[in-house]
Amino acid sequence: MDQADADRLVARVKAGDRTAFGQIVEAFGRRIYSFVFRMTGRHELADEIVQETFLRAFRNLDRYGGGRLISWLNGIAYNICLDTLKSASSRTEREKRFAGARDIARGGKNDVEWTVLKRDLMERVAAAVGELPERQRAAIVLFAAEGFSIREVAQIMNCSEGAVMSHLHRARRKLKTVLSESEINMEEISE
Amino acid sequence: MNCPVRERIEEYLDGALEAEAARGVRTHLDKCESCRALYNELEKIDTLVGAWQVELPGDEYFRSLAARTGAEKAAGGAGSGSARALRCAGRLFWGAMEAAAAAIIVLAAWALLSYEAPVRLAADENKSPVDNIYSTTMTRYELFSANEFEKGVAGMRFSDIEEEI
Numbered sequence: 001m002d003q004a005d006a007d008r009l010v011a012r013v014k015a016g017d018r019t020a021f022g023q024i025v026e027a028f029g030r031r032i033y034s035f036v037f038r039m040t041g042r043h044e045l046a047d048e049i050v051q052e053t054f055l056r057a058f059r060n061l062d063r064y065g066g067g068r069l070i071s072w073l074n075g076i077a078y079n080i081c082l083d084t085l086k087s088a089s090s091r092t093e094r095e096k097r098f099a100g101a102r103d104i105a106r107g108g109k110n111d112v113e114w115t116v117l118k119r120d121l122m123e124r125v126a127a128a129v130g131e132l133p134e135r136q137r138a139a140i141v142l143f144a145a146e147g148f149s150i151r152e153v154a155q156i157m158n159c160s161e162g163a164v165m166s167h168l169h170r171a172r173r174k175l176k177t178v179l180s181e182s183e184i185n186m187e188e189i190s191e
Numbered sequence: 192m193n194c195p196v197r198e199r200i201e202e203y204l205d206g207a208l209e210a211e212a213a214r215g216v217r218t219h220l221d222k223c224e225s226c227r228a229l230y231n232e233l234e235k236i237d238t239l240v241g242a243w244q245v246e247l248p249g250d251e252y253f254r255s256l257a258a259r260t261g262a263e264k265a266a267g268g269a270g271s272g273s274a275r276a277l278r279c280a281g282r283l284f285w286g287a288m289e290a291a292a293a294a295i296i297v298l299a300a301w302a303l304l305s306y307e308a309p310v311r312l313a314a315d316e317n318k319s320p321v322d323n324i325y326s327t328t329m330t331r332y333e334l335f336s337a338n339e340f341e342k343g344v345a346g347m348r349f350s351d352i353e354e355e356i
Contacts, residue, residue, distance in 0.1 A: 022257035029253040034245040043248075055260040125239045143205070144240035150205050165205055172201070175236045 001027040006069040013061055025054050028070055031146070032077050038141045039081045041130050049084060053077040067155070071148065075156045078138055085134050125175065132171055139167035140175070194223055200230050204237070 006027070012020035032053055037046040053076045057064075064072050129137055135157065142153045143164075154161045196219040202208050203216040220227045 025257040037245045051260045144237040
């Protein structure tokens, strides 16, 4: 769905057409879910946050002032993620996320498609990202996995572009150790 | 090596440089092996993170998501408790998934336990476990085959037997 379609749907919701909100949720739900799951590593938590995201979006649609709707929705999801993860920052919870991160690596591909080596590497990367502080994790996930520009990531995270780049820098440095321990051939991954 | 460009490599990777500055870094990367190695390494990290694919719930999850958020009720003014309600809905959804999985396990266990082998064969203490499994399986197969053969013959019409001959 392009931005013009998204704007039309927003206008319809504001005019009282509730079915249009369902279309927004269906169009953007998967991207929001992906981001939230990469942040939390747990389906149950992701489900709660995704629902809360769209509920808040619905209630605050009047505050949406243009720009890309997906960025605005991700901004809401990011704030809820931070609040949720802050309240669940005990070691036990981190370990649960670590376990959940293993699910991320498996992705939609089955075991036949993934070699043991690739799966092992992806599990380690997923786990390493799961261990990053929340802001660094959000920055690298939004930029590298969700494909947002630095400017968009800054809008989503409500900080300066410089701060985003700083988060990215730190995140990459930490993840570098994961890569240096592996001897994976990148051509294999991109295949 | 301390190239002046080295500090800008990450900005280049982030797409944060103006066109001219980006061109300068690109040209430098073609010439400087050390900077190119650093760039490749950092790019590799982004590629790996980008290679994640989240296993998403099915289409039905997203079709029913709007209704489950309680947004429509919220619009009608009954949304004060909806945040709690949506959490309950989420737990119910995942609870239902877990219950379904548990039910399948219970059914499978019941099917296994209620299965009664037609013939119980005692293991021979003088044989190894592997040999015992093999000989027991073969004996069962032979008994089963003989049984089926008898049933087959009994159920056959004379014309069928003629055709068989």
